[in-house]
Amino acid sequence: MNKKKLKAFLDYKADFYNTSDFIEDDPISIPHQFQKKADIEISGFLIATIAWGNRKSILNSGEKLLQIMNYAPHDFILHHTYKDLTTCEGFVHRTFNAEDLKYFFTALKALYQNYNSLEEIFVKHQNKDGLQIAIHHFKQEFMAFGCPKRTQKHISDPLKNSAAKRLNMMLRWFVRQDQNDVDFGIWQNLSPALLSCPLDVHTARVARQLGLLKRKQNDAKAVQELDKNLRKLDPKDPVKYDFALFGLGVYEGF
Template sequence: MRSSLELKTVLDSLYAVRSQEHLANDPLSFCHRYADPRDQEIAGLIASSFAYGNVKIIKKNLAWIFDRMGDSPRRFVERLEPEQGSRLFAGFKHRFNDARDLCALLFACRTMLEQAGSVEGWLLQFHVQGEEDLTGTLSGFSEAVKSLDFTPVFGAATPPADSYFPFFFPSPASGSACKRLCMYLRWMVRPADGIDLGIWKGIRPDQLVIPVDAHIQRICRLLGFTARKQADWRMAREITAALRELDPADPVKYDFSICHLGISEGCDGKDHLKCVACPIAGLCPVGSP
């Protein structure tokens, strides 16, 4: 494990050189299509919900969704009728989520807007400002979304057994790392920096928890931020605690640049040839001499 000062210096440099090319290779890029924050928060929840699997397929399927929603995701959701959505998105498939799950997600967004005026306002019902992080917030939010009445979509209050809609809303209470929800919150909450949007003000950046995908799991283990092997909520909190030592006010600022070492730069923790140009090679045991 290198010194905290050395880690901070290298990771701050990595943060400083994150690029628009990286953004273009990220689901977050779909939020940047829209100038209105009200559209961005809806686009963000949709984009993050489907941000699993191969990035090329993610981008292809998200483009298909947003092309059908027109120039304002919020206006589309506000006017959404489930039968209309079923016809418009017929045949949609993203791995194990289908058109019904997509329509249920959009219906949940519509319900949040009707009840609270925004997704942020609806989520803040479950947020406690004094909490160290978002463990309780996400647990309450996810359970409340899954408890909505989905009769207009499914013909019954709860999704049928063959629906994977609940997959969109995992909970820390079950031990899940909640990668996609943590990513969504990072997009919304972190200060606007050309990548993240900073449009939500009710949650502090220091309360965010890092989204643990396969790249964060692997690279943060190599950097010594965690010794855990299971990508769960405990790992996410452990990595976040280590990053909080480097930047107490904004620990998750490093997420985008670290994960794109894998997503965009091809780091797999094995190919030493990629280590030659890697900015963290001197910190990582794979790339160290």
């Protein structure tokens, strides 16, 4: 398939899957319960962090997170006390447990005492090539409040060759200006052109079959290669093709 036909095919599939119907069964449905920017940020960051495994299980865990925060994420983060963290007891999603969640709440409180929005961290560290270095610095800042060793693995680092799938997905949600109201576009000081496709087994498999990705490992180098090719197809909104690649892989078995 030549570049022109490939672009037309992926544009069609992106439009087909980038609709409000996508929301219901996707982790993005958790932050879609809110209107306030900080509530969307916090709930979106937390659900993105645990977004691996069975999608139904992810959504069930997301609802438990919202219950713990009394369905008021920003208010809870700002005002919770050490005693309030007992509500985390018993929470577990795969390898993410109550100890991890307690640290996440503690670190988020500290960050929101220093920043009005998590966006400011990524704006501060962005560069012309994308947001992967900014993800590295976000991890550094997030882990700076006495993070337990076991918890550190739950924030990926592209500079350690991680594809950082979940954080790139979160960035798509917050940065991409979506005319169909799936992605939020609440971080308006970052350009969608800098976004990277969240690389999972489905998007990677389809990307390889379409000739967009040659690297065999799903790592940071593969993300860079896919970025380069998707930005050729649409320099302004390259990660709209996440909908196409994911949809083709998950729903069509492409």
